[in-house]
Amino acid sequence: MTSTGPMTAAPDAPAPTPGRGIRRIRVPQKLRNLELFLLVFVCLINAFAVVLVQFGALGYADFTVFTLGAGLAVLVIGMHVALRFVATNADPFILPIAALLNGIGIAMIYRIDIAENLSGWESTAVRQVVWSAVAIALALVVIIVIRNHRVLQRYTYVAMLVAAILLLLPMLPVIGQEINGARVWIHVGQFSFQPGEVAKIALAVFFAGYLVSRRDSLSMVGTKFLGMRFPRARDLGPILVLWALSMSIIIFQRDLGTALLYFGLFVVMIYVSTGRASWVVLGVGLFLAGAVIAGQVLVYVNDRFTNWLDALNSTVYDAQGGSYQLVQGLFGLANGGLIGTGLGEGRPDITPLAQSDYIIASLGEELGLAGMFAILALYLLFISRGFRISFAGQDDFGRLLGVGLSFTVALQCFIVIGGVTRVIPLTGLTAPFMAAGGSSLVANWIIVALLLRLSDTVRNQPRLVI
Amino acid sequence: MTRELKRVSIVVFLMFLTLFVSSTVIQFFQADNLASDPRNARTLYASYDVMRGPILVAGQPVAESVPTNDQFKYQRTYPQGPLYSAVTGYYTLGQGSSQIEQSMNDYLSGTSDSQFLDYLNRIITGQNPQGASVELTLDPVVQQAAYDALGSYRGAVVAIEPSTGRILAMVSKPDYDPNTLAVHDTQQVIDTYNALLADPGDPLINKSINDLNPPGSTFKIVTTSAAVQNAGLTIDHAVPNLARLPLPGSDNTVSNAGGGTCGGGSTVTIQTAFVLSCNIPMAEVGIEIGQNPIADMAKSFGFGTELHIPMQVSTSVYPSGLDDAQLALSAFGQGSDVATPLQIAMLSSAVANGGKLMTPNLVDEIRAPDLSVLQSFQAKELSTPLNSVTASTLSQLMVEAVDSGAATNARIDGVSVAGKTGTAENATGAPYTLWFTGFAPADNPRVAVAVVVEDGGGLGQSGSGNQVAAPIAKRVLEAVLSK
Numbered sequence: 001m002t003s004t005g006p007m008t009a010a011p012d013a014p015a016p017t018p019g020r021g022i023r024r025i026r027v028p029q030k031l032r033n034l035e036l037f038l039l040v041f042v043c044l045i046n047a048f049a050v051v052l053v054q055f056g057a058l059g060y061a062d063f064t065v066f067t068l069g070a071g072l073a074v075l076v077i078g079m080h081v082a083l084r085f086v087a088t089n090a091d092p093f094i095l096p097i098a099a100l101l102n103g104i105g106i107a108m109i110y111r112i113d114i115a116e117n118l119s120g121w122e123s124t125a126v127r128q129v130v131w132s133a134v135a136i137a138l139a140l141v142v143i144i145v146i147r148n149h150r151v152l153q154r155y156t157y158v159a160m161l162v163a164a165i166l167l168l169l170p171m172l173p174v175i176g177q178e179i180n181g182a183r184v185w186i187h188v189g190q191f192s193f194q195p196g197e198v199a200k201i202a203l204a205v206f207f208a209g210y211l212v213s214r215r216d217s218l219s220m221v222g223t224k225f226l227g228m229r230f231p232r233a234r235d236l237g238p239i240l241v242l243w244a245l246s247m248s249i250i251i252f253q254r255d256l257g258t259a260l261l262y263f264g265l266f267v268v269m270i271y272v273s274t275g276r277a278s279w280v281v282l283g284v285g286l287f288l289a290g291a292v293i294a295g296q297v298l299v300y301v302n303d304r305f306t307n308w309l310d311a312l313n314s315t316v317y318d319a320q321g322g323s324y325q326l327v328q329g330l331f332g333l334a335n336g337g338l339i340g341t342g343l344g345e346g347r348p349d350i351t352p353l354a355q356s357d358y359i360i361a362s363l364g365e366e367l368g369l370a371g372m373f374a375i376l377a378l379y380l381l382f383i384s385r386g387f388r389i390s391f392a393g394q395d396d397f398g399r400l401l402g403v404g405l406s407f408t409v410a411l412q413c414f415i416v417i418g419g420v421t422r423v424i425p426l427t428g429l430t431a432p433f434m435a436a437g438g439s440s441l442v443a444n445w446i447i448v449a450l451l452l453r454l455s456d457t458v459r460n461q462p463r464l465v466i
Numbered sequence: 467m468t469r470e471l472k473r474v475s476i477v478v479f480l481m482f483l484t485l486f487v488s489s490t491v492i493q494f495f496q497a498d499n500l501a502s503d504p505r506n507a508r509t510l511y512a513s514y515d516v517m518r519g520p521i522l523v524a525g526q527p528v529a530e531s532v533p534t535n536d537q538f539k540y541q542r543t544y545p546q547g548p549l550y551s552a553v554t555g556y557y558t559l560g561q562g563s564s565q566i567e568q569s570m571n572d573y574l575s576g577t578s579d580s581q582f583l584d585y586l587n588r589i590i591t592g593q594n595p596q597g598a599s600v601e602l603t604l605d606p607v608v609q610q611a612a613y614d615a616l617g618s619y620r621g622a623v624v625a626i627e628p629s630t631g632r633i634l635a636m637v638s639k640p641d642y643d644p645n646t647l648a649v650h651d652t653q654q655v656i657d658t659y660n661a662l663l664a665d666p667g668d669p670l671i672n673k674s675i676n677d678l679n680p681p682g683s684t685f686k687i688v689t690t691s692a693a694v695q696n697a698g699l700t701i702d703h704a705v706p707n708l709a710r711l712p713l714p715g716s717d718n719t720v721s722n723a724g725g726g727t728c729g730g731g732s733t734v735t736i737q738t739a740f741v742l743s744c745n746i747p748m749a750e751v752g753i754e755i756g757q758n759p760i761a762d763m764a765k766s767f768g769f770g771t772e773l774h775i776p777m778q779v780s781t782s783v784y785p786s787g788l789d790d791a792q793l794a795l796s797a798f799g800q801g802s803d804v805a806t807p808l809q810i811a812m813l814s815s816a817v818a819n820g821g822k823l824m825t826p827n828l829v830d831e832i833r834a835p836d837l838s839v840l841q842s843f844q845a846k847e848l849s850t851p852l853n854s855v856t857a858s859t860l861s862q863l864m865v866e867a868v869d870s871g872a873a874t875n876a877r878i879d880g881v882s883v884a885g886k887t888g889t890a891e892n893a894t895g896a897p898y899t900l901w902f903t904g905f906a907p908a909d910n911p912r913v914a915v916a917v918v919v920e921d922g923g924g925l926g927q928s929g930s931g932n933q934v935a936a937p938i939a940k941r942v943l944e945a946v947l948s949k
Contacts, residue, residue, distance in 0.1 A: 268474055268477075271470055271474070272467060272470040272471060272474060273467070273470075275467070275469065275470050312503070314505075317505065327505065330492055330496075330500055331500055331501075331503065331505075331506045331507075331508055332508065333489065333492045333493050333497075333500075334492060334493060334496060334497040334498075334499075334500035334501055334506075335497075335501065335506075335508045335509075335512070336493055337493055337494070337497050338493065338494060346508075347507070347508050347511055350507055350508065364489065364493060368493065369489060369490060369493040369494060372489045372493065373486065373489075376482055376485055376486060376489075379482070380478075380479075380482050383478060384475075387471065387474075387475050387478070390471055391468060391471055396467065399467060399471075403471060403474060407474065407478070410478045410481060410482075411481075413481075413482075413485070414481040414482070414484075414485065417485050417489075418481075418484065418485060418488065421485065421488035421489050421491075421492055422488065422492070423484055423485065423488045
C-alpha cells in the first residue's frame with residue numbers, strides 16, 4: 001500500500017454526495033480559540049477539584065488552589081500560546097484533555113497528601129506540579145524543535161539505540177534501583193526516573209520508521225496455513241527480537257506491564273503496516289506462551305496470577321506480596337459506588353500506592369462510577385483524536401507513528417485500569433497523565449507534543465478536509 | 467492501512483468497553499458484597515463518620531459519642547461505666563458490640579429503615595449522618611440502689627413495673643467498664659476483651675438475662691399456681707407431712723431445708739408448704755397433680771418462650787418427659803429446671819399484676835436527631851398465667867411468707883411486701899444459688915423484683931436466699947417505694 005489520503009484509502013467508503021456541499025474549511029484561528037475556551041474551562045474544573053478536596057478533607061479552603069491549580073493553568077496556557085505560533089493547525093482537543101487529566105491527578109494526589117500529612121516539598125502534589133512543568137517544557141521543546149514529524153524517520157535507528165540505552169539504564173550498577181521488586185528505576189541525586197516510560201516513545205518512532213521501510217518483505221511473501229498467510233521463517237527476526245526483549249524485561253526487570261506494553265505496541269504497529277492478521281496471531285501466541293511459562297517458572301508472575309484469580313481468598317489476601325492491595329482497591333471502588341464519596345470524603349489512602357499505580361482506584365472511590373466513566377471517556381477521546389490523525393494522515397510514517405503513540409496510551413490505560421478492576425492480572429504501570437511520577441508525565445506530555453505536531457502537519461496538507 | 471486502523475480502533479473500543487463493564491461490576495453490582503466484607507476497613511470507618519445516637523436513662527446519656535480529633539471522628543463514652551454495663555453493653559472498633567449497643571445498632575447508627583430518608587437527606591445536604599437516641603425504661607434511682615445492694619456478690623438484680631413490663635433496674639455482677647473497650651486502639655481493645663473473657667466471674671455476660679440457674683424454691687410459685695388453677699386443688703389441700711421422701715424408683719431421698727418435717731402434724735397444707743418453703747410436700751403435690759399442669763403453668767409464665775427485650779433473653783426451661791422422681795424434684799425448682807433472673811422476676815410480676823404477665827422491655831422511646839419520635843414503647847400483655855382469684859391467693863401466700871415465713875428479711879416497716887425465697891442446690895458440694903423474688907406494696911404493686919446471688923454468696927452451702935438475697939431485694943423495693 002502506498003501513501004494515500006483518507007478518501008482513496010477506503011475504497012468501500014461512499015463517495016461524497018454532491019448535494020451536501022463543501023464542508024467548511026476550519027480557520028486555524030478558530031481551532032486555537034476553541035482550544036483556549038476548553039483550556040479555561042479545564043483550568044476552572046481543576047481549581048474547583050482542589051477546592052473540593054480541601055473542603056472535603058480539611059473543612060476549609062486556603063491559597064493552595066493557587067499553587068496547585070494555577071501552576072498547571074499557567075503552564076498549559078503557555079503551551080497554548082506557543083501552539084498559536086508553531087502549530088496553528090494542531091488538534092484543539094488533545095491539549096485540554098491532557099491538562100484536565102493532569103489537573104484531576106494533581107487534585108487527587110494532593111488529597112492523599114492531606115491524608116498522609118505531607119506538605120511543602122514533602123508533598124507529592126507539589127512535586128507533581130514541578131514535574132508537570134518539566135514535562136510541559138519538554139513538550140514545548142519537542143514541538144518547537146520538530147517542525148515536521150518526517151524528520152523523525154531519519155532517526156529510525158538512533159531511536160532504536162536510544163530505546164535500548166534507556167531500557168538498559170536501570171540494570172546498571174550505582175544508578176539502577178529496584179523499587180517494590182521491579183528494577184525499572186534509575187536514581188540520580190534526589191530524583192528517581194523510570195526510563196522505560198520514555199523508551200516507549202523511542203520504540204514507537206523506531207517501529208514506525210523500520211516498518212515503513214520493511215513492510216513489503218514482511219507482508220508480501222509467506223505460506224498459507226489455516227486460511228492465513230504466515231511470514232517466512234527469516235522474516236520472523238523482528239518479532240522474535242521483540243519477544244526476547246519483552247521476556248527479558250519480565251525476567252530481569254520483573255516488570256510485566258512494561259513488557260506487555262512494548263510487545264502489544266509492536267504487534268499492533270506491524271499489523272497496521274502489513275495488514276497481516278497472522279502477525280497478531282503469532283504475537284498473541286508468543287506472548288501467551290511466554291506468560292504461561294513465566295507463570296510456571298517465575299514466582300512473582302505466578303503470584304500475580306494467583307492474586308488475580310483468587311483475590312478474596314484470605315490466604316492469598318494475607319500472603320506476603322498477596323492480593324491485599326488489589327482487594328483494598330476493590331473495597332475503595334465499592335465504597336465509591338455510583339456517585340462516589342465526594343472529593344476528600346473517602347478513604348483512598350488505605351490502599352497502598354494510592355497516588356501512583358492506584359490513583360484510578362482513589363478516583364473511583366471519591367468520584368464514583370460516574371467519575372470513572374468520565375475519566376475513561378476522556379482517555380477514549382484522547383486516543384480517538386490520535387487515531388483520527390492516523391486516519392487522515394498523508395504519509396505512512398506519520399500515520400504509523402500516530403497510531404503507535406495513541407495505542408500506547410490506550411494499552412497502558414487498559415493494563416493499569418484493567419489490573420485495578422480485575423480484568424487482567426495487576427501489573428505496575430501508571431495511569432497516563434494522572435499518576436504521581438515524573439517519568440510518566442514527561443513521556444505522556446511528549447506524546448501530546450508529537451500528536452499535536454502530527455495533527456498540525458496533517459491539516460497543513462493542501463487537501464485538508466477533515 | 468485504513469482497514470487495519472479501523473480494526474485497531476474497534477479493538478481499542480472493546481478494551482475500553484471492558485473497562486466500563488468491569489468498573490460497573492465492581493462499583494455497582496459487587497459494591498454491597500465488598501462493603502460487607504469483614505476485612506473492609508472503610509465500612510468500619512464509615513460507621514464512625516456517623517454520630518452514633520446516645521443511650522439515655524431519664525434523659526441523661528449513659529452512652530454517647532463525643533467528637534474527637536482522631537480519624538474516627540467520634541469517641542464512644544459511658545459516663546457511668548460499670549453501673550449500666552449490663553444494659554448498654556460495649557461498642558468497640560470493629561471487634562463487635564453487645565447488649566443495647568448491639569440490639570439497637572440499626573437505630574443508634576442511623577441505618578434503620580425508618581431513618582432512611584433522613585439519612586439520605588443528610589448526605590445530600592452535606593451534614594454528617596446522625597443516629598437516633600434510645601431512651602431506656604430504667605430508673606436511675608432504682609438502678610443505683612440495685613447496683614449498691616448487690617455489692618460485690620456475683621449475681622444479678624432485675625426490677626420490673628408489673629403493670630407495664632417496663633424494666634426499672636437491671637444489674638449484673640461482676641461488672642466492667644465499657645469505656646475500656648471503646649478505645650480506638652484495636653490491640654488494646656483485644657487485650658482488654660480477652661482479659662474480661664478469661665475472668666472467672668464472666669463480667670461480659672449479662673447474668674440477669676443470659677445466665678441460667680436452678681430456680682429452687684422460687685419455682686414453688688409455679689407449682690402452687692398449677693395446683694390451684696390447673697389441678698383444681700385449694701391451698702388447704704393436705705399431703706402427708708414426712709421428714710424424708712424417698713424418690714420413686716431411686717435410692718435418693720428429698721428432705722426439707724430444716725431437715726425435719728414441715729411444721730407439726732401428720733399432714734401439711736399447700737399453704738404451709740409454700741409459706742415455710744418445704745420441699746417434701748411440694749414434691750408430693752407435684753406427683754399428685756402430674757407434670758402437665760406444671761408444664762402448662764410454667765409455659766404460661768414464660769418458660770420456653772423466646773424473648774427480646776430487645777436483647778435476646780436465654781430461654782428458661784421446665785423439662786418435659788419426666789418420671790416421678792424427676793417430677794418430684796422439678797416441682798420445687800430442682801432437677802433440670804433452670805431460669806434466668808428476668809424469668810423469676812416475671813413470676814412475681816404476673817402475680818402482682820392480677821395474673822396478667824406484661825412483656826418485659828427495656829426501650830422506652832426512640833427519637834430521631836430532630837427529636838421526632840420514631841418508636842415509642844407500648845405495654846403489651848405476654849400471657850395471662852393466672853386468673854385474678856389465683857393471683858390474689860398467690861399474693862396472700864407470698865405476703866405471708868415475708869411476714870411470718872421463710873422470707874422475713876424482706877420485711878419493710880409499714881408496707882406489705884410479698885415474696886418468695888429460693889436456695890437452690892447445684893452439683894454435689896457446690897455452693898448454693900440464692901434467690902429472692904417478690905413485689906411491693908402487696909395491695910397496689912409498683913415493682914416486682916428478682917435477685918440472684920451465685921456462688922453461695924461466698925457462704926458455700928450454708929447461706930440461704932432469705933439471709934443473702936432478701937435484704938438486697940428489700941433495698942431495691944425501698945428505692946421504688948420511697949420515690
